[in-house]
Amino acid sequence: MPAPSALVLEFPAMLHGHLGAIRRDVRAQGKAWAREYLKTGGFTQPKRMIQVPPGGLLLMHSGAEFDINPHERWRPHLLHGVFPSMNDGVPDEASSLMEEAFETFCLSTPWGALDHAVAPLPLRSAHRMARRLAALLRFWDVLRLPRYAYRVADTHHTLDELIAYLYRETMDAWCPGGPASVREHLTLMVERMARATREDCLEALLRLIPILVKMDTGLRHREQLSDPRVLRERLLALPTADFDDVSSGNKYTVATQLSAWDRALARRDRPPHD
16 A cells, blocks of 8 residues: 555646536536547546645535635545536437446546445446446545545545445444454455345344434334335336335435335325315
8 A cells, every 4th residue: 555645646627726617517528428439439538637635625525615705626526427418419319328337437536436426326336336336445545635525514435434424324234343454354345245135125224214213303104114024025127217216225315215215105094185
């Protein structure tokens, strides 16, 4: 492993600046990537890459935007803005293949691996998330250099703190009693997710969901949504694509499914109209 002083982290220059300028540059890069994909079938890094200084602050969520007065900042959360212009630039029938190729390209870069771990797009299946998080682990040392802002005002996380915030419950569900080190715990989870069967995913979800139910005070049918028998039946009844999307235990995806079940139970409880 290189000494910390030898590590250099570079991100696309388009992700640094004022909000409006970044959005324009990201849209333009999306168009450029679409043209490149149609010509070569692949992608290359933007021409302008600049160093993220050690200790530099990366805003990883729109909820971290708390500036009263505009400031130039690193805003990696705006990277997803490339997709509308990319999709507009290729035929509809080529979009899905392009998106797969783009994800593969992104996972070969530290900035892309970070994005796909912090803000993963559907489907968030166990095998797909294992691939994304494995990419993050490959760049772990260099991604430890900056600080991260995510949702909470004036809270700057280390990489370990950010990943613990996003994945602690998921890591505990996949690897109960796992290592104290976030990196080691994540590594163990990735290994298990990569080879997981449907039953393995189901068991991890049955450990995770009661924890999420306790955390979500807005749920009205908490007892039913914590019952292992009821949960198993509901999970097994999900269409394949829906089960795949929750199978990794991404807590935001699972929370969305819990809310849908909660609303369905509320409709069932509602007395019929005369």
